Amino acid sequence: MFSRKGKTPRRHPPKKPPNSQKDPVGVYCRVRPLGTENEECCIEVISSTTIQLHAPEGFKTNRNGEYKETQYSFKKVFGVSVSQTELFDFVAKPLVDDLISGKNGLLFTYGVTGSGKTFTMTGSPGQGGLLPRSLDMIFNSIGPYQAKRYVFKTDDKNGMEVQNDVDALLERQKRENNLPVPKTPSSRQKVDPEIADMVKQEEAYKADGVDEDSSYSVFVSYIEIYNNYIYDLLEETPDDAIKPKPPQSKILREDQNHNMYVAGCMEVEVKSAEEAFQVFWRGQKKRKVANTRLNRESSRSHSVFIIKLAQAPLDADGDNILQDKNQVTVSQLCLVDLAGSERTGRTGAEGNRIREAGNINQSLLTLRTCIEVLRENQMCGTNKMVPYRDSKVTHLFKNYFDGEGKVKMIVCVNPKADDYEETLLVMRFAEMTQEVEVARPMDRPICGFTPGRRHRNQERGGPVDRDMPLVVDNLVYSLPPLPSCELTDPHDDITLPRLIEALQNRHRIRQMMIDGCLNLGCSNVIKSKFQELDSNLITRDNFIHEQNGKLFEKDKVIQNNKSEIERLEKKTRMQEHKIDILQKATKIYEDDKRSLQHELETRDQRLHREQSEKRRMEQRMQGVVSDTQLRWEKECERRVNAMQLEMQNKLWVKDEKLKQLKAIVTESKTPGRPEPPPRQTQPKRPSREEKRSAPAKxxxxxxxxxxxxxxxxxxxxxxxxxxxxxxxxxxxxxxxxxxxxxxxxxxxxxxxxxxxxxxxxxxxxxxxxxxxxxxxxxxxxxxxxxxxxxxxxxxxxxxxxxxxxxxxxxxxxxxxxxxxxxxxxxxxxxxxxxxxxxxxxxVALEMRAGSNMGPGFEGHGITK
Structure with a gap:
């Protein structure tokens, strides 16, 4: 693949072999105590892994108007009485062990604003949080094996380089003489008592996997993500009272191993836990906080404290660090304090606070979306693209979800009833996060040199001139024999303690012989005996190391089986939970079915009644129609009779007229002078009553x-x-x-x-x-x-x-x-x-129409 013109082609490193072993994201829950005893509580701790949420009074969630109670399971639930020490033992201590073993880790706190996230991460004087306890355990473990300052040097590309002692000394002198800013406080300087009280713990924790043949150095950096911009909290800016310079945002870049890092971020080398925490406290004062209605010092940004541990093996003699950059192992532990999700209506935010709350909620929403897509890809076998780049938080920690380290989350909850709705959303997100599996990081390669080089270098003595008495020779061969060290059962708790006890006895006798040899002087013969004894011990150590490796493999198999069993149990619980949900849904559907059947029967009965009523109405209407028809028939008959009577009366009038006309005609035919006919008047037309009463003549x-x-x-x-x-x-x-x-x-x-x-x-x-x-x-x-x-x-x-x-x-x-x-x-x-x-x-034909007839209208009418 070639890049754009004018740039060298980018080389991609060889792909890492895929790791089939996966671990789920460890999600823990911590319940904060109530502020006052009179407050209503909505969270109850059922067991060490389960909590139950009670809906507060007046908050109804189901269809029947009843209060809903839900349970959520976690890997571990910490109640209100759990101390910071117990929380550190379960959550952060395994991550510190992995850090010293060369593996990465991510731990972040998540929850609603005011739920105790900052206290869990930082703590208070006398009750140090996860961060100071992690620093104390790191320096307790690697303290004797730390390299001198500036031997390890960052290359500004998320990598480490190794300098020799001379170059480190020159750079140390140059920094001390030329830097205008105050020097980084060292462990020899006086530390604030409050900081020392937070860092110093009751019990000194030490990691078990410290390689004594390596040199270590710790670098810390502290950044915040504010309004989706990255700012370096350790960057020193000159103070200008007239025109202060605003802080410059940083950008994310990808190194040659495809790991994301903040370019230009200041990494401070520290040599003690107090010095590291003092650097953290210096950046903590620059973090964006504000006073809201729910929290007096509400975090307005996501803070990320990165502890980077660089380690390189010693040479074959155990004197100097190897100057090979490929042999340097860099591991880091990210402690993230996420800002709390909040509602502007409850916090009373205005102006910039509203913008800050919107960006916080948007970044948390992007985190939820990435978790949902990862879960869907793993459970459903899809290959959807995870939107890491939508937010700086998810883009920075992309490598952890891709298998570059363990991921753990502490869900902090406030049990008061006012936060019930927000707590419910947090619980759902936490429950979904537990279903995401992250690939297990690969073990770092072990240097091929013989172990114990530093110890042998420290135990070297001066030349011996005198011969050893014969008693010492007998002592050498009279060392107690080693018991059988063959391991056949991974649960064998007898063989290893017996072997360790025998080796300790042999080591004590050997130390006595060395002390006697140094006091009395040894001959070359005795020196050769000791060398032979050393070779035998080295052989035994190698054998024990091999057996430990086999035992470690067995432990890994057991852990894999346990994780598989836990996954299956979790899946079983999930299936049982789904079965319960389906049974509840089935019960609801059956109730709905019965209610619908009852309603259907009621409607059928109503329909039958309506149909019978309709039939009765039809019969009634038929009777009414028949009665009306009979009545109209009678009325028509009456009208016909009246018309007939009227026509008879008219005929009678016509007959009278004809009679008069006939009389006139008859008189006109008589001989003599015709007389004019008498003038006759028109007979009076009888009325309708007279026509009815008078007979027709x-x-x-x-x-x-x-x-x-x-x-x-x-x-x-x-x-x-x-x-x-x-x-x-x-x-x-x-x-x-x-x-x-x-x-x-x-x-x-x-x-x-x-x-x-x-x-x-x-x-x-x-x-x-x-x-x-x-x-x-x-x-x-x-x-x-x-x-x-x-x-x-x-x-x-x-x-x-x-x-x-x-x-x-x-x-x-x-x-x-x-x-x-x-x-x-x-x-x-x-x-x-x-x-x-x-x-x-x-009966004449005439027009019977309106007063103003149109052209050409013709019709028949009846003249009465």
């Missing part, structure tokens, strides 16, 4: 035939007929009545929907509208209007008249009778031919 004399044929009157045309042109708008939904009563407009443009083209060619408009009248017949309305041209060149319709057309059917009853001669007669016995003609002539 009919003329007995036959009516003469008419002398002329009745003339049918012509149809009267509409007054609107002319040269006007109409738009006949007939919707497609109109019903054809099947009669001659149809609106007919000659030379009209018929449309089913009006349009601008048709309106532009005509000056009148008519719309045919049909609706059902109150008596059940179809009623047709003709809505007429005039087409007016608008100024814009369009057309508008102004409605001027509405005509109503209704169809009425009237039946003329037949009253013809036949006389004895077989001729049709009227009701009074007279001849009905003339009467029938007059009756038919009385």
């Amino acid at each position: 009919r003329s007995a004399s036959p009516s003469p035939l008419p002398t002329s044929t009745p003339v049918r009157p012509l149809h009267r045309r509409s007054r609107s007929a002319g040269g006007e042109k109409w738009v006949d708008h007939k919707p497609t939904t109109n019903v054809d009545l099947g009669t001659v009563l149809q609106p007919v407009i000659p030379n009209a443009i018929q449309v089913s929907a009006p349009n601008e083209k048709a309106l532009s060619k005509c000056d009148r408009y008519v719309l045919t509208h049909q609706e059902v009248a109150s008596d059940g017949e179809i009623q047709t309305k003709l809505i007429k209007g005039e087409v007016i041209k608008t100024r814009g060149g369009g057309q508008a319709v102004q409605f001027t008249d509405i005509e109503t057309l209704r169809q009425e059917i009237t039946t003329v009853p037949s009253r013809k009778r036949r006389s004895s001669e077989g001729k049709p007669t009227n009701g009074d016995g007279s001849d009905g031919t003339w009467t029938d003609v007059e009756t038919r002539c009385s």
Whole structure:
């Protein structure tokens, strides 16, 4: 792979062999004591690995409105009475052991603001936290094997170089003479009593895996991540009261081993725990803190204290450190104090505090997202990209989650009820974090030199000239024999103590012989005996070392089996928990099913009742319809009878008129001068009551035939007929009545929907509208209007008249009778031919429409 133009190609180191052994992230929980005894507590410690959360009063979480109690399991739960020493033994001490063995470690505290994270990490005078106790254990373990100052030197690329004693001395003199800033306080200077009280512990811890044939040096650095920017808390800036210079942010870079580090960060070499903690305290004073409603000194940034341990083996003689950079092993322990998640509504934050809280919550959210993606990739077999780069916190510690060291987390919780919601979220995140597994770091290679070089160099004595007596020779060969040291069982607790006791006896006798030899003088023969004895002891030591290696392998297998068992037990517990959840969900679903079935049965019964009610209503309506039909039939019969009576009365009036006409005609045929017929008045038309009461009188004399044929009157045309042109708008939904009563407009443009083209060619408009009248017949309305041209060149319709057309059917009853001669007669016995003609002539055709009929409308009407 080639880089951009002008730069040398970047070399990638060879990939490390994949490590199949993985360890879960160790998550511990520490419960802070309540501030006052009267406060409501929402956390209860059930066992050494389990806590239970109680929802406070007024906080309901499930559907039934009941209070919900949840349990969470951790690797270890520390109650309110647990001391800092016990917490250090379980959590930080194994990480310090790994640091001295050349392995990396990450420990961070997580929790809500005011939950005791800073106290857990730093502590107080007399109650030192994890950080000062870790420093004290490191220097107690490597104190006799520390290299001189400036022998190890950083190369500003996250690596270490080794200088010889002369170069280290020159650099030490140069720094002491030329640096304008105050020198770093050494262990020989007077230390603050308060700092010494925090660092000095009741019990001096020492690591077991210290290599005596190596030299060590400790470097510390302290940074903070504020608003997603990295600042060096140990960087010395010149004080300028007029124009102070703001601190410069640092950037993250990747070294040749793909490990992330802060470029340009100051790394201070320290030689004692007090000196290291004093450097930490100097940076702690620069850390961003603020006073909020929940915490008097609330951390506004994430602080990271990095302890870097450099170690290099001695040469074959045990005098000097090897000047090979590849033999230098650098391990580091990161102690992270994360800022607490908070809600601005509770803390009362304003201005910059709101921005700080937002950045804190965003970085913690990114950490949660990375843990979720890691968990999903490991449990589901996916290969999603973990968003480390979204936050400086996750980007800096990317290597630890990729298998560069152990990861542990202490979840600090405040049991007061006000923090219940935030504590619930913290617990869920902690429970999810325990399911993430991190690859176990590889063991560092051991130098190929013979162990015990430093010790032999210290035990070298002067030349011996005199011979040793024969008693010493017998003593040499009379050393107690070594017992059998073959290990067959990893749980064997007898063989190793017996072998250790025998070696201690042999070493004591050997020391006595060396002391006697130094006092009395030894000959060359005795010296050769001692050399032979040394070689035998070295051989035995190598054998013991080999057996220890085998035992270590067995222990690793046992640990792997234990971790596998723990993982399976944890998985079993998780499955049991899921089964409980599924059983609860099944119970809820069954309850819902029963309630839904009950509701369905209730609705079915209601539906049956409604259907029966509907049937009863239908029967009732059928009865009402039949009653109404019968009533209307009677009413129609009554009306028909009334109409028949009325027609009989009209016929009677016609008969009277004919009789008078017949009398006049008869008188006019008499001889002599015809006299004018007397003037007769029109007979009074009887009223409806008189018609009903008076009997119908009919003329007995036959009516003469008419002398002329009745003339049918012509149809009267509409007054609107002319040269006007109409738009006949007939919707497609109109019903054809099947009669001659149809609106007919000659030379009209018929449309089913009006349009601008048709309106532009005509000056009148008519719309045919049909609706059902109150008596059940179809009623047709003709809505007429005039087409007016608008100024814009369009057309508008102004409605001027509405005509109503209704169809009425009237039946003329037949009253013809036949006389004895077989001729049709009227009701009074007279001849009905003339009467029938007059009756038919009385039924004329005329227009029965509105006052203003449209052009061309024709219809049949009945004259009464």
